[in-house]
Amino acid sequence: MAKRYDAVVIGGGHNGLVNAAYLARSGLKVLVLERRHILGGATLTEEIVPGFRFSVFSYVVSLLRPEIIRELQLPKHGLEILPLDGTITPLDDDYLWRVNDHGKTIRELRRWSLNDAEAYEEYGPLMAEMGRFIKPILSVPPPDPAKLSPGEWLPLTPLAKQFRDLPRRLQTTFIQLMTMSAADFLDQWFETESLKATMSASGIIGTFQGPRSPGTAYVLLHHYMGEIDGAFRAWGIPRGGTGAIAYAIAGAALAAGAEIRTEAPVARIRTQGGRATGVVLESGEEIEANVVMSSLDSRWTFIKLLDDSVLDPSFKREVLRYKYRGSSGKVNLALDGLPELACKPGKGEWLRGAISFSPSIDYIEHAYDDAKYGRPSARPYIDMIIPTLVDPSMAPPGNHVMSCFVQYAPYHLADGEIWDDAKREAFGQNVIDTIEERFPDIRRHIVGHQFITPKDIEDITGLSEGNIFQGELSLEQLFFNRPVPGWSRYRTPVRDLWMCGSATHPGGGIMGAPGRISALEYLKEKRKGRRAA
């Protein structure tokens, strides 16, 4: 006799948990099934080296939707976000250091270029304004362009109206952000290479594109959409690592009455007459549910978990051609002390923020060129933070953890080669070599390390091809084309099977929006259905 639930959520990552929390709050009997022994998916804190806790994959938070923090009362469930202040870009014999203190940053920029310092004063407010304009998009389900019935466009009508009422300059900026390369966009404003490179880096994180690839500009905006306590452009790390976010959300879900099971890998989704009726665990256990919510990417959901016979061939083709192309890796280091920058010795607060290995646009573009042709970057772009400087609880006293997000590390290697232990080691050592160029004493401090290739990301989290956004964020895979063209609204061709992960609009990052919007969409449809009945 199979257990029965109103909803089963596949995947205990942040979106699955958010979805479960919202469904449970509305009184549904919800079960979350997580394959691993630990919750979080890619929002994960794990003690890899004894005494050292790493934010294994995602490492900062900025896009977590404030309505989720509010509605799920996450602080009450232990969420505490510690602000990260500033970004330093080490150079050969100098550095560029921007901090949240605006005046300080402007003084620093004047050191480099009076023009850039001036432009920066205009640029920030403009981008913040753009951010405020674009945020509504993150909260509405996307329309279906091939239908174009008023109903479909309705959610966007206010947006179109807002766009129309924007000043011409903002309209232009919006179009440019959606279509230009980060480099071209920034070239209009700034001349300092290290500034443009460091800013453009945010446009390429998690994508398989370079700063000169058209379409990378819009991610610049995300920086200005990040919110902590309503403050724009704020980035932070959760106390206890990003895994703490998952556990705070899980706490909210449990408080709302949801059940959560770990080490409960789903083998397949049960269907009957073209509709999902539950799941079967690898243990053989069967679980019935009125709706199955998958927070996995579309390849996992449809190709691995669904029986071929229920899929329309043309839909399956769409799923199979959806692009993943993981492009990033991670190097987490356990340190017995704080390393020093060659270009700015000492152990000051410049180490407390992000440390960006992005001296010039060319540097990052060259790194991308390597990846384009199937090689890890010889000199990668690294986005580094040292969480222990803001949250000492992550390592034994006096010790530190260093989190290095690395790009590029292509999932698909040249000549059909595959990632193996030797390649992982070479990848990691090359990253450390790159770090050593800026932190000469780094190797002396390393007491433990974790090298993560895109293949490892796939193997550990299940993210196809190690894409941290559950699908390449290229223009043609956004909005109404996520996660499959024509199925952008969390529903799938299989009735009662819904998607709620980063694969769906508005996409990846620790945002939680897909999990929330999908839950609200489902509840709305359920109410409609009841009224109809």
Place this chain on the structure above:
Amino acid sequence: MAAKTIDTVVIGAGHNGLIAAAALAKAGRTVVVLERAERAGGILRGSQPAPGFRAPGLVHTVGRLRPSVVKDLRLERFGYSTIVPTVRMHAPMPDGSAVTFWGDATRTAEELRARSVHDADAFVGFDQKVRAISSFLAYVQVALPPDPKSPSLADAIMGLKLGKAFRDLGAKTGHEAVRALPMAVADLVQEVFELESVRGPLCTRGVLYTAMGAWATGTAQVLLNDSAGTDGGAAGTAVFARGGTDALADALEAAAKARGVQMRTEHDVVAIRTRAERVAGVTLAEGSEVDAPLVVSTADPKRTVRLLDPVAVGPTMHWRGENIRQPGATARVNFALGGLPAFHGGDPERLAGRIVIGPSIDDVERAMDAVKYGRLSEDPVLEATIPSLTDPSLAPEGKHLMSVLFQAAPYQLRESTWAGEREHVGEIAIKTLERFAPGFGELVEAFEVVTPLDMEERYALTGGHIQHAEPGLDQFFAWRPLLGEARYRFLFDGLYLAGSGAHPGGGITGGPGTNAVRKILKDL
């Protein structure tokens, strides 16, 4: 004297200028065309790399010229006729083989079968998909871009005609179109074909005349727009003007004159004068002025902005104008050849269209990487045509004229100057062609190189960009060249932009000129 009677000035006697002038004259305007060069024709005007050899202008095919333009201007009556070979594209491979793309997609597919059954089966379907999406883009190309300030933007964009055209595609093709337009051309072909020898040559269509690589978002749209309103399909067109592109220039010039258009060559406009919010006329290099309430500029948008008084334009708009992207990356090489080159897998029939060197996605991408670092590609993408194969009048008996597009040759060189690199372009082209047509070098009797800098100096193409403004998604439709200035009226009442920098963009289509006149007549 004439200045009094003239009520319309057209800046530039390129194809768009001549087409606009003729249409305005037909509508009863008194039109003068001011052209800085010695002859009308713009980039259609060719050269003579050697005695007896007649090379085309900056473009060598004319397959995209709107049939409506040919008809309205009765171009046949003025000596214009075309040559349409059976072949579209011949792509020699480094291994000595070649892939030929025919006008007849099934013929292409059958020849592919020997290499890959999968690709043979996929080709016809891909060709149909390209045609379907392009048929929608044909509507976009004739449409007046929407006004971003219009009451309902969604309606404006998906407005009546367009919306209908889009819905007519049906849901499936509709999704395909929405998905394909912002794609990288490499993705467009990679997900359909398994052979690099098919992917590479198709990719070149997305990057030619641009500064973008095969992996650049929006390059699929370049390919699709190139096939819009033509029977180009997947392989694109290969249509030649009999007598070369000069013949088309002559026909356009004659047609305009027959409509009463006054042609003033060697009249270099150095300023567009405005009074209050209106255009007042233009000033010529030698100081004389031509007053007119209507000025139609077919100069590139950046140049047009620079012709205006910066104070009148205002700092913001001037800043925006200066930021219009016009990164020229194409050079031209014309070869006078002693005989027909022995391209891999080539015979006169297969060599009669476009011959494309871009054997794989990576080759195309690498060639275009050079733009990013301000270098000349050592392994360029080439598109060659041998018009003398189908039009012997272009070369002495038994000899051949070969026209080559060379990419990437960025206008902005970092470590060298174009003065120093000109010959180098020719050498690289010969070295490259030697690999795909053994013995090519010995056939070369003479060659001439046209660099992006030459293009800027000779044809007044700012940045040396043949398409005026880069055809990226950031300078597309409702925001080409600038959002809010895409509806042909440009910055001032009575001033209109009608060149390739306006929607629907570059190429010998006549689209900008025709669309602009439609709007002008509506506004009058």
